[in-house]
Amino acid sequence: MRTVLGDAEPSELGICDAHDHLFLSSPQLAGQELDSVKSAARELAAFRTAGGESLIQWTPHGMGRGVGYLAELSRASGVRIVAATGLHQAVHYTPELLDRLRTGGLAELFVRELAEGIADTGVRAGLIKVAGGFHGLDAHARWTMRAAAEAHHATGAPIAVHLELGTGALDVLDLLCGELDVPPDRLILGHLNRSPDLTIHHQVAEAGAYLAFDGPSRAHHATDWRMPEAVRSLAEAGFAGQLLLGGDTTTSGARAVNGGPGLPYLLRGLRPRLELAVGKDVVERMFTENPGRAFAVEWA
Template structure:
């Protein structure tokens, strides 16, 4: 589909997610996912990019039906998260199979036997650094990117190690910076790091407002204003990153609609009349289309 058809886009969220790190908070209910998508659509949302990677309960086969029923485009992911989210047997099997090949297959042929193809590669860094697992997964992501053109979306642990990630992906493995999307930068409000990352040409995702304990809502306007004033308004994205059942709007949490009903209005107010509205809409529409577009 053409990038402009994405419409208002939640650039990082989860309809389904399962991890031993989140016991009892799994996003595994198809009905709750359908209700959340309907609530997002009612708030004006038209696209959701699900960053749930391989082996974390993506339920990719359900996505087409959910998307069609809600009238919301859904982009699925391949990739691999931090090692703590997997058992050793799973990781050994992927090593034997060839991780880059798994990513390429899910991007070009489909996830499992459901036929749903992924549209991006999701990987993860560590807290203020990159361990051997992160380097392995990012090497595979770079190889899969070269084979397909798919963008690489990176979970930054508490918003850290952004420059390490760019040095590795773009410096060592020649991934074009505009094909890298750095997630969670709002969780580490280091404006100097944000600016250096933006200067490379990478996309910066401010994507944690549904996680209220990070206090991301009130920090975000200063970071966005600083980057926009420096001329990087075209590199910025917004997302919700709903990762627990209790965070869904249909379970009483902020969920996906909060991005449009809360964060958007807060940003517009903080950035000023006219300028705030234009920049926020660009982050939700044009920028997202550019970040996730691929000539397959």
């Protein structure tokens, strides 16, 4: 497990938010950037008070990761933080940046940020974040996923995938696992709860990938009200060991310190509802054992 303070044993993670953001900026979220160090510190403190012990930040390269602040935030809060390399959908970047990345070697960038460090911060990434499209993979997604697979084979790092509105999971599996030989248990598929298709969920679980149920509290997604049903269906089918939970806070207005649900909602709002659906033992595994395995790495 590669945290911003160095490598740690998976058993040391404790209660883990397996998909969230302390820092994030994008032209698609103008005016709602997560760019305040003070707010990030307060949000982490609220998460720690609620019982949180670790957080996986999925913010990839070029989206304002705040990497230079993560180590001190981790020390001050007592929350372990894992940073990401990778690349999101093309709409989150300027054409100039994408042109530079196409000529500069994307896989090499990922490997460098995983093995050596991000810029001159001394912080190494612990996962690779990439993204699919709505019900499919465009040329940009295939380019980034090929680079992610190459970086995985060079380092052993897990690959976390943003599924647009929860779709395209089987296409991702076909490319990364079928064509590019990434072991399915090194793959974390995010946002599956946003497309509550239980048949797809079971097919993904049967393939061996991890399923991240994240972004609860959003009124415009099928999150809270369908998530317990999906989790119960998968747990009863024997896939409880592949389920992860995350908050996926992406805008400043969604932070608890700004009046939104924020990081604490995952533990104070969602956890009790899931415990009613599948019991405390299964939910405890989803918060502790499962992310410990999903993000553990035997570094090459």
